[in-house]
Amino acid sequence: MHKPKSAADRLSDAQASKLATIEQSRKDAEAYGVNLNGIRYAGDPSNRQALSEVLDLAEATGMTIISAWKDSDGGFHSDHPVADVRQALLDIAARRGDLIAQEGALAAQIAAAETVEAVEAITWKG
Numbered sequence: 001m002h003k004p005k006s007a008a009d010r011l012s013d014a015q016a017s018k019l020a021t022i023e024q025s026r027k028d029a030e031a032y033g034v035n036l037n038g039i040r041y042a043g044d045p046s047n048r049q050a051l052s053e054v055l056d057l058a059e060a061t062g063m064t065i066i067s068a069w070k071d072s073d074g075g076f077h078s079d080h081p082v083a084d085v086r087q088a089l090l091d092i093a094a095r096r097g098d099l100i101a102q103e104g105a106l107a108a109q110i111a112a113a114e115t116v117e118a119v120e121a122i123t124w125k126g
Contacts, residue, residue, distance in 0.1 A: 014119040015110050022110070025124035026103040033072060034091040041088035042072035043096060051089045058082040 005013070033043035041051065057063065069080030106122055113119045 010116055011114070011119065014116040015113065018110050018119050018122060019107060022103055022106050022122075022124055026099045029124075030096050030099050034088055034095055036084055036088045036091060039069075039075070039077065039084070039088075040072045041085075041092060043092040047072060048089065048092060051085055051092075054085055055082070055089065058085075 031042060031044040033041045033047065035041075041047065054066065058066075064082050066080040066082060066085070067078065069077040069085075071077065102125070106124065109122050110119055113122065
């Protein structure tokens, strides 16, 4: 028969669970990305890499317009400005920084919480 968990163990378990939930919420918000000029650019790692590759190509070739662009919602756009892709990547990076800062603030609150109820009251605002 298992000994019941101590209050400290229950608090530790609640903190670990809440940290994982908050991290996933941040990643979900990050993955959504940004909207720029009516087009969504996803912020997940693979899309950030793809945007960066397009910008590398544009810089290497002097390209300023992408003849055909597929956005993160599956829409196609003709003559898409490279400048929009560059700005979207910068916006994604800025948003990612803000989301990580929010996650860090919540992680500090979770670490400082002294009861399971206090931990459970902490929520991601996104």
